[in-house]
Amino acid sequence: GAGVSQxxxxxxxxxxxxxxxxCDPISGHTALYWYRQSLGQGPEFLIYFQxxxxxxxxxxxxxxxxxxxPEGSVSTLKIQRTERGxxxxxxxxxxxxxxxxxxxxxxxxxxxxx
Amino acid sequence: xxxxxxxxxxxxxxxxxxxxxxxxxSTTSDRLYWYRQDPGKSLESLFVLLSNGxxxxxxxxxxxxxxxARLSTLHIxxxxxxxSATYFCAVVEETSGSRxxxxxxxxxxxxx
Numbered sequence: 624g625a626g627v628s629q630x631x632x633x634x635x636x637x638x639x640x641x642x643x644x645x646c647d648p649i650s651g652h653t654a655l656y657w658y659r660q661s662l663g664q665g666p667e668f669l670i671y672f673q674x675x676x677x678x679x680x681x682x683x684x685x686x687x688x689x690x691x692x693p694e695g696s697v698s699t700l701k702i703q704r705t706e707r708g709x710x711x712x713x714x715x716x717x718x719x720x721x722x723x724x725x726x727x728x729x730x731x732x733x734x735x736x737x
Numbered sequence: 738x739x740x741x742x743x744x745x746x747x748x749x750x751x752x753x754x755x756x757x758x759x760x761x762x763s764t765t766s767d768r769l770y771w772y773r774q775d776p777g778k779s780l781e782s783l784f785v786l787l788s789n790g791x792x793x794x795x796x797x798x799x800x801x802x803x804x805x806a807r808l809s810t811l812h813i814x815x816x817x818x819x820x821s822a823t824y825f826c827a828v829v830e831e832t833s834g835s836r837x838x839x840x841x842x843x844x845x846x847x848x849x
Contacts, residue, residue, distance in 0.1 A: 654835065665741075665825050665839030666780070679836055714779065721835040723768045723787070728780040 625649065627729030635735045636705055644732045654688030655698050656716040656726055657690055666714055672698060673721050705707050705736045721737040739764045739830045743840035751771045751848055753815050756844045761827035768829040770823040770837065771800050780810045780825065784811075836841045 628647045636642050648655050654673055658666035668682040672692045680690075687705075692698040702709055712731040718724035740763040750756050760769070768787055772780040784793040786802035786809060793800050797820065799812045809826055823844045827837040 638765075656836070657839075663842075665827070665842050667838070668836040668838070671835055679834065682836065700763050704820045721827060723835070725770065725785050726837060728772075731751065 627715055627717050627727055629713075629729040629732050631732060632730065633733045635737065637737050638705060638707060639694070640704055640736075642702050642734065643663075643714050644702075644734070646695065646698045646715030646717075646729060647698075647720055648698070649727060652717035652719055652727075653695070654718045654724065656718075656720040657698070657700050658714040658716065658728075660712045660714055660731070662711075669700070671721070674691050678721065686732060702734075705734075706717070707736050710736045739766075739828060739833075739838045740820075741826060741828050741838050741840040743824075743843050745843060746841055747844050749846045749848060750788070750813075750816050755815065756813050758811040758845075760811070760840055762807050762809075762826075762828045762838075764826045765804075765809075765831050766807075767804055767831070770804050770827045770829075771809070771811055772825045772827060772843075774820050774825065774842070778842060782830055786806075794816055815846075818847050818849060821845055823848045 630645045656671045657669040660666040670680040674693045687703045690700045714731045716728045718726045718727040771783040784800040789804040791802045796818045823842045825842045827839045
């Protein structure tokens with residue numbers, strides 16, 4: 624079946640601009656996660672949703688970052704006033720439920736802030 | 738704060754040889770995952786280890802978990818070039834519920 628999909632695959636923006644990154648999880652998966660991966664590093668947790676609600680947003684670096692999942696399926700990660708340090712690959716993952724189920728990752732969105 | 742450390746970070750080996758990658762973590766957990774990442778690609782799930790003493794094998798890769806030592810190993814048997822990739826271990830902290838904390842990754846290169 625279809626895996627996790629993310630759009631766009633690449634995004635180039637200028638410092639100070641607003642960006643939205645989209646994630647479409649595997650059908651039927653109730654848990655959705657966002658991670659950020661910098662070059663040469665392991666992914667770092669940002670936020671996770673169980674259904675429509677953010678169950679854990681402790682990884683969001685500051686209030687410029689926000690994510691929504693209004694209908695419990697597709698999620699959007701929103702970054703305001705982008706900074707060069709936000710450049711990274713943003714990975715989305717989903718799982719059938721929370722609490723230890725395997726997380727399946729999408730291909731990522733490569734964000735470059737100039 | 739949960740810390741996950743892998744070693745080595747870089748591994749170059751000859752085809753046909755055996756080697757082990759180590760993953761240590763700092764707090765109590767009974768769920769450990771191994772992922773593979775090819776350059777420019779996303780993460781592929783390899784193994785889920787859910788209890789002390791768990792051992793999983795797939796092809797030339799075998800993973801084990803010792804929760805008392807807070808240690809997991811990924812053993813490579815008779816390496817082949819196709820295994821060249823970066824391997825990550827990731828741990829779910831008992832109190833966190835679901836978020837994964839990843840190690841830095843081990844970049845494996847298998848030379849003919």
